Amino acid sequence: MQTFDLEAGSLRELNEMLHAQKDDTNQTAWEIVNAKGSHAIAVGLDAPIEVTIKGSTGYYCGGMNKLATIIIHGSAGPGVAENMMSGKVVIEGDASQYAGATGHGGLLVIKGNASSRCGISMKGIDIVVHGNIGHMSAFMAQSGNLVVCGDAGEALGDSLYEANLFVRGKVKTLGADCIEKEILPEHMEILKDLLKQAGAEANPDEFRRYGSARKLYNFDVDNVASY
Amino acid sequence: MKDDRQSFVSQTVPIQSATFTNEVNAEIRRAADTGIYDIRGGGAKRRVPHFDDLLFLGASISRYPLEGYRESCDTRVVLGTRHAKNPIELEIPVTIAGMSFGSLSGPAKEALGRGASAAGTSTTTGDGGMTEEERGHSTKLIYQYLPSRYGMNPDDLRRADAIEIVIGQGAKPGGGGMLLGQKISDRVAEMRNLPMGIDQRSACRHPDWTGPDDLEIKILELREITGWRVPIYVKIGGTRPYFDTTLAVKSGADVVVLDGMQGGTAATQDVFIEHVGLPTLACIRPAVQALQDLGLHREVQLVISGGVRTGADVAKALALGADAVAIGTAALVALGDNDPKWESEYQKLGTTAGAYDDWHEGQDPAGITTQIPELMARFDPIEGGRRLKNYLKVLTLEAQTIARACGHNRLHNLEPEDLCALTMEAAAMARVPLAGTDWYPGKAGF
């Protein structure tokens, strides 16, 4: 286990060391202490290592993550796992806004609540939130799956493309072109699998699926109010 | 008025309205037919104060010129010296602006790379991500970081020579929202993660930050991901250039790219292009002033774009304080866009050479702004690269000619005092005196 103290060493040193790890590294377990809300911790990782962060992080923790598993024992600031390509990011506490923004792949698990704009512009990432999500979540979400065991705030899935949104609790309001849709067997498979991967106890039968009505895919002047 | 007696009576000549012109009326009819705004490519077409309204003074009894052949005139510039380990070294102060694969064909991007590399300068990716052609053919490639984040990934980020965070562009500062007619082919759809054949909706703000205080943290993240190796550019459309330049610098930008309203776009609402954003000429002095007030002129470099066409434009931008310029539309024209040899095809599309701007429909007869294989086949990327290289060479020679005539052995020694203005507007915007006078509007508080 490699330990790095962000009070003793700099962010640059930390990220440089983590970037130096390649596919075949034998330094696969890392622990970062004294995170103290610092920004850009463990960004741009590109190796199958496991990084545990003690404490809460600032903005963009795990940004553009590839292959690595990052576990935050605390809460995460804005933009956690933004643009993640693959790998896994787990947050024991809450996530601030833009969690998983524009993520292309991998799995983001938030055990507490996520704030506004969770999964904004998602492009293939899977996000599972044990608690609630805030307003404008999954805005312009293109693909991937967002699973919410709690409630969702205003304007869920506004301007949605093809991402699947599964919500167990109440949805305050739906955004433009977002509608409730049937859960077919293939969706149930995805949902069950993601709940399992995220260690969420929720009953999959209690979820509803939301997706794009696809009315904004080709312009029709009668839909102009939705834009 | 008709006279029944059929003798000759003077009649009034039909008078067209300057307000309700033929173009305006046609547009009103089109709007009434379709219920949607007009979308087109390119930059502002209407006449606005521009570089043509400025002239160089040249040599005189008080100022001696340099010989054209023996006495050198240096054209090199380095961009991104402030923080990056590997700043961008260019042979000429003319770069190729961001244009997406998707709006341009693969061969067109290849041609830009070939031509720019042969001339010793850089190209820039666009709103669609980095293609193998571009990276392969460009010795220096700037990678755009846009609100859409189409195709964004850390591998491309790390193999880019610089990163350009796009906040806006001159054609549509603040643009986003609904953008129709972008017909998405399967290659484009895959890169952008969108269903094929649909209208693309564009985000106007970045998804994970708002404001220069957050931008500072985003720049930190990008530097950390790329090991602080490459310069970070910040690109803005021409709106509040003084404040925007100041804020870009305070957020950590190494280079500021400022794009005026004549700057082109692949497609946006015509009303946006023509009625939002400043002319390029109006952007330069305030941006330079901001850098000077911060004590960072020449340390944070300024790249100006939007309607740069000739070596005179290049020289004038540099004289006003820019470190380099970027060309977009001009590069496409050099490659063969809107060439009169396709006139019969333009006519079939309801337009004419020089006016063709429905690039979003992807029917470009020149094979440049299209994804249709038969049309793309008309464009030879190697020939295109050669043409671009030639054109860049001419821009450089013209600028050098002017600089030498003004007594300078480096392009970057051109200064505002080498210029005079032909109109009040240009004088005010460029803060350069009217020809034959020592006065411009705004001088001494007027």
Add this chain to the structure above:
Amino acid sequence: MCGIVGLFLKDKSLEPKLGQMLTDMLITMTDRGPDSAGIAIYGHEAGNSIKLTIQSDNPDDDFATLAENLGAKIGAPVSIQRKDTHAVLKLSASKASEARQALSELYTSVRLMSAGDTIEIYKEVGLPKDVACRFTIPQMSGTHGIGHTRMATESAVTTMGAHPFSTGPDQCLVHNGSLSNHNNLRRELRREGIQIDTQNDTEVGAAYLTWKMQQGSSLDEALESSLDDLDGFFTFVVGTKDGFGVVRDPIACKPAVMAETDQYVAFGSEYRALVNLPGIDNARVWEPEPATVYFWKH
């Protein structure tokens, strides 16, 4: 374009440390706002006195005889305690408006930073750590306070462009974000007779609240109506005599983090500002909802 901090103490034993705690939080936010900084500290009441915090660009000249001259003009004693370019005047509460009038007549270049029973506002151009040091903020004690570091957007970097802005007795406002209709509002408020000195959008926000309260709204109500009348992006933190309030615009893009324990309620633009507060590891940490007014008071 800014960093905001706020601290409201529930535990009286922490009061002597208020200034130090707030200063540390403010310094952490320096990156968000290197241009200027300001702090409002709510100290202890002093009987029937009110405090006027003033600022001068020529403090040596202005402050030398100010207390005497002012006291003579209003016919009541005025004490002055100087700190660098600022000074705190203490005088009888019954003479408050007379004193303000007299001050503006006698000393046209002296600016009034705050007025009230307990509030003192200090703000200047410069880095937060330097500003705090100049005014000995770390040594100050009090019940609550708010602070601000500024990155100017559309107006100049000047003393008067810095936050907090006073909105009334014992009241002030700090802002993170950018209002888009501040020019029109400024014109309207000026027509209503409100004095607005700078081109700063925040000053307009403060003037708007002042005006609403002059029209009879409570601060709560004024903040509620600001959600309709102000356009743009804003996180507002307002200081009041009893505590502080927070409101975010409906789009809520500008950041806001709160932390609460038995000892305090704290606000920061980033979690980083809160990390050194006592007991932060076990604090309840959350983000205020958009378009919702929050208040904490003693």
